[in-house]
Amino acid sequence: MATRIRPSSKRCAVIGGSGFLGRHLVERLVEKGYSVAVFDIAQRYEVPGVTFHQGDLCDKQALLKVLKDVSLVFHCASPSPACDDRNLFWKVNVEGTRTVIQACQEAGVQKLVLTSSASVVFEGTDIKNGKEDLPYAKRPIDYYTETKIQQEKVVLEACSKEKDFLTVAIRPHGIFGPRDPQLVPILVDTARKGKMKFIIGDGTNLVDFTYVENVVHGHILAAEHLKPDSPLCGKAYHITNDEPIRFWDFMSQVLVGLGYDAPRYHLPYALVYGIAMLLWLITSLLRPLVNIKPTFTPMRVALAGTHHYYSCSRAKQDMGYQPVVRLKEAIARTVASYPHLRR
């Protein structure tokens, strides 16, 4: 039988490499001397030395062309949580991830690092210093979370030393930073519409927001520590800034940094959550006729009004993780990176 020649451990592919996290990951990998191939449905930038392959991760043949030369794959592609399209989430996050695993195994890829999400354990009630052994959410609040749970299970179950295919899942929480298309743009858009005057709940709930460079650092550490005899095999790891902050202090710092007023008036959490549920129901029923996307979804309201911060002691212990950019500096860099969104 012909022996397969293994590609160098520094040859990797980033599925979803055109996205917010993916692009930061690609840039850091290149700085660290990796040879990088990007696989994504869209190409949005160019970096010398990086090859781009436009394709859908549900297409195994398209994946195989890219993966045959790499030993390490980062999978950080997903439809945006804001799309709220159950069929698309299942097709890409669950079925598509199964296809990614099959393609990796057929191509002889040795390591797969999945970008999961800390929200896989969040069901709208307080989580304080949550560890990775918390059970998956039994009643996930939205379709995105429902499919991120299935995706993580599929990837971790595929880990096999016998097949020479190792997997690990990184669970970041509330990623923010330059070029993020979600958190800061949605926040500013909401403020511009005059809807950021209110604090949902008493405003003391602590949460994690994680600077994108720390998330990238966690992914690369995981890839480099993932070996047949390491504790990382088939496990999930929280990656956070390790500095829980009041949700409304974080929002206020970003808003004020960009020249908008901080929210001041309080609204009861249960009332806003109830309204968000009602709106979601109405817009879902109307969806075949008109596609309205409410700003205050049940998930956003739950995140804005509860505690949700996570321990990253497992990542510290097993891969020597420490955040590389502190929160204060991270917020300053983020605010400075959005001059076009200033008031």
Ligand SMILES: NC(=O)c1ccc[n+]([C@@H]2O[C@H](COP(=O)([O-])OP(=O)(O)OC[C@H]3O[C@@H](n4cnc5c(N)ncnc54)[C@H](O)[C@@H]3O)[C@@H](O)[C@H]2O)c1
């Ligand atoms: N942003 C956050 O706060 C956050 C937090 C935790 C986890 N995550 C996870 O991190 C990952 C990256 O998120 P992001 O914020 O960079 O999102 P993003 O939308 O900026 O990037 C996702 C990328 O995936 C690509 N993609 C989507 N469907 C695809 C398909 N069928 N085939 C190939 N590529 C496809 C998109 O084109 C995009 O470039 C996702 O898996 C997300 O679930 C994000």
Ligand SMILES: CC(C)CCC[C@@H](C)[C@H]1CC[C@H]2C3=C(CC[C@]12C)[C@@]1(C)CC[C@H](O)[C@@H](C(=O)O)[C@@H]1CC3
């Ligand atoms: C309308 C206001 C109440 C809030 C405006 C800001 C929000 C748009 C963001 C605040 C927290 C963010 C967040 C996510 C999306 C954007 C926010 C709701 C995620 C749900 C995105 C998907 C990730 O997997 C989640 C995670 O676990 O990290 C994010 C959680 C925080």
